[in-house]
Amino acid sequence: MNGGPALVSIMRQGSTLIASVHTALNDSELVRFEHDLVDQIGEHRSRGVIIDVAALDVIDSFAALTLRRIAEMARLRGAQTVLVGIQPEVAFTMVRLGMGTGAVPTALDLEEGLALLAEQGSHHPRPDDPEA
Amino acid sequence: MSASERFGDSLGHTAEDVADLIPMVRRIVYARVGSHPSAEDLVQETLTRVLSAASTVEPGMLEPYAIVTARNVVSSLWRDADRKNRNQHRLVDLSAPEPPEKQVVLEEEQSAMATALARLDERERRALLDHEVDGTDTHALAARHGTTAGAVAAQLNRTRARLRVEYLLAIEHVDPPTDRCRPVLIALSSGDQRRQREVQAAQHLLECEPCARLSQPLLERGQQRDDCLRIPVSSDADIVSARRAARELATRLTFGATDLTVIATAVSEVCRNIVRFAGSGEVVVELLEAPRRGIQIVARDGGPGITDVDRALGDGFSTYGGLGLGLPGVRRLMDEFAIASEPGHGTTVTMTKWEGTDRERPT
Ligand SMILES: [Zn+2]
Numbered sequence: 001m002n003g004g005p006a007l008v009s010i011m012r013q014g015s016t017l018i019a020s021v022h023t024a025l026n027d028s029e030l031v032r033f034e035h036d037l038v039d040q041i042g043e044h045r046s047r048g049v050i051i052d053v054a055a056l057d058v059i060d061s062f063a064a065l066t067l068r069r070i071a072e073m074a075r076l077r078g079a080q081t082v083l084v085g086i087q088p089e090v091a092f093t094m095v096r097l098g099m100g101t102g103a104v105p106t107a108l109d110l111e112e113g114l115a116l117l118a119e120q121g122s123h124h125p126r127p128d129d130p131e132a
Numbered sequence: 133m134s135a136s137e138r139f140g141d142s143l144g145h146t147a148e149d150v151a152d153l154i155p156m157v158r159r160i161v162y163a164r165v166g167s168h169p170s171a172e173d174l175v176q177e178t179l180t181r182v183l184s185a186a187s188t189v190e191p192g193m194l195e196p197y198a199i200v201t202a203r204n205v206v207s208s209l210w211r212d213a214d215r216k217n218r219n220q221h222r223l224v225d226l227s228a229p230e231p232p233e234k235q236v237v238l239e240e241e242q243s244a245m246a247t248a249l250a251r252l253d254e255r256e257r258r259a260l261l262d263h264e265v266d267g268t269d270t271h272a273l274a275a276r277h278g279t280t281a282g283a284v285a286a287q288l289n290r291t292r293a294r295l296r297v298e299y300l301l302a303i304e305h306v307d308p309p310t311d312r313c314r315p316v317l318i319a320l321s322s323g324d325q326r327r328q329r330e331v332q333a334a335q336h337l338l339e340c341e342p343c344a345r346l347s348q349p350l351l352e353r354g355q356q357r358d359d360c361l362r363i364p365v366s367s368d369a370d371i372v373s374a375r376r377a378a379r380e381l382a383t384r385l386t387f388g389a390t391d392l393t394v395i396a397t398a399v400s401e402v403c404r405n406i407v408r409f410a411g412s413g414e415v416v417v418e419l420l421e422a423p424r425r426g427i428q429i430v431a432r433d434g435g436p437g438i439t440d441v442d443r444a445l446g447d448g449f450s451t452y453g454g455l456g457l458g459l460p461g462v463r464r465l466m467d468e469f470a471i472a473s474e475p476g477h478g479t480t481v482t483m484t485k486w487e488g489t490d491r492e493r494p495t
Contacts, residue, residue, distance in 0.1 A: 024376070026368040027404070058375055058393065060400040061458040089390040093397045097461035 048117035054085030248298035269373035293322035359419035366412035410435020
């Protein structure tokens with residue numbers, strides 16, 4: 001994002017986008033990530049989004065709100081979001097802080113996240129998807 | 133013979149030299165006070181002081197002299213707000229330039245500081261100045277030098293310890309009589325007890341009169357230096373640096389992974405309040421020994437303040453539109469939490485986590 005190593009990578013796998021956060025992000029970087037990801041969801045007409053936050057050692061109120069907002073915007077664009085890799089102590093702290101992940105489903109890791117999406121996708125096919 | 137005769141006009145610095153320092157002085161001041169309304173006044177005050185002393189500053193020493201002056205001018209602003217707390221956290225305790233008759237003393241102190249800076253080796257000096265002047269955080273410095281933030285922080289602490297020693301030697305006009313003097317004084321200055329034993333500091337102090345004399349102020353300060361961090365906060369990136377620094381310091385106690393995350397998260401929240409609502413401020417993180425072992429975080433700013441603290445601590449109030457974002461959650465995260473706020477005069481949040489108190493940590 002600023003000439004250094006990538007802070008976040010967004011990969012496409014079929015109709016799913018896999019976004020991996022590689023390091024702690026500050027607020028501006030989180031907002032840029034949000035914009036990039038939402039843009040790509042639209043561009044690729046993705047049906048599922050996995051956000052891997054295993055590298056985040058802190059998810060404070062701003063980060064939690066941003067992740068929830070990404071999921072909500074994805075939903076409005078017809079894509080289901082799963083958060084994966086939230087560290088146990090981070091999850092504990094988010095709850096204490098009063099900032100859970102809201103209605104955003106979570107999974108232990110990438111594999112379980114993909115399984116969860118597959119399961120939910122089969123119940124809710126995207127209406128405008130030609131392959132559905 | 134007066135100072136200006138001694139150096140002569142050809143050697144003394146000119147107004148042009150001082151003008152060249154303006155961008156650097158601005159950087160120092162703004163890195164510390166951010167968008168504080170007096171920032172530009174502080175820049176001007178610094179330049180005025182540097183200009184008035186320029187002709188007597190030795191060639192090549194104008195830059196360090198300006199750095200020291202800017203730091204003093206800025207810290208005198210903070211001192212007005214909170215004199216007592218500030219004293220523990222300055223690099224070297226330089227007196228406030230209040231009564232005019234103290235001006236001469238102050239200039240002596242500044243030139244001693246300049247001498248001390250010049251005695252550091254180039255790499256140390258560069259890292260310290262990048263950190264102190266430009267506000268480059270330890271992680272950025274670590275990336276630049278291909279090392280870890282912890283190693284950079286430790287190196288910065290050693291550099292500060294050396295700087296304090298060199299400063300004292302310069303201001304007291306002491307030429308250390310033995311080769312052991314500097315290592316002993318630096319070990320005392322850094323508060324590193326293992327190193328103090330290695331260099332047999334106690335024994336040396338019995339044998340060496342100058343070191344015994346100089347050790348007094350070092351011992352008085354050393355205690356608090358090593359387990360206390362002051363982090364200026366005025367940007368998104370500072371929020372991340374502050375919470376990393378707090379976590380790093382907290383690892384010296386026996387906090388578990390959950391407590392470390394809790395501490396980092398609480399610091400993140402209070403820093404964000406500073407950036408969002410006050411523009412700039414600072415966080416002081418300190419390890420406590422008494423009444424119990426723990427970590428205390430004081431976040432203060434000179435912003436608009438919170439009109440209704442009770443309301444800000446109510447959960448419904450924690451929105452991004454209002455003041456007091458996240459404070460109810462932070463209060464739940466920490467063991468002690470206090471907030472003092474005066475509309476128009478800023479907010480101070482003081483919070484503490486004691487060692488070994490988390491009951492609900494996940495296994
Ligand atoms: Zn000695």
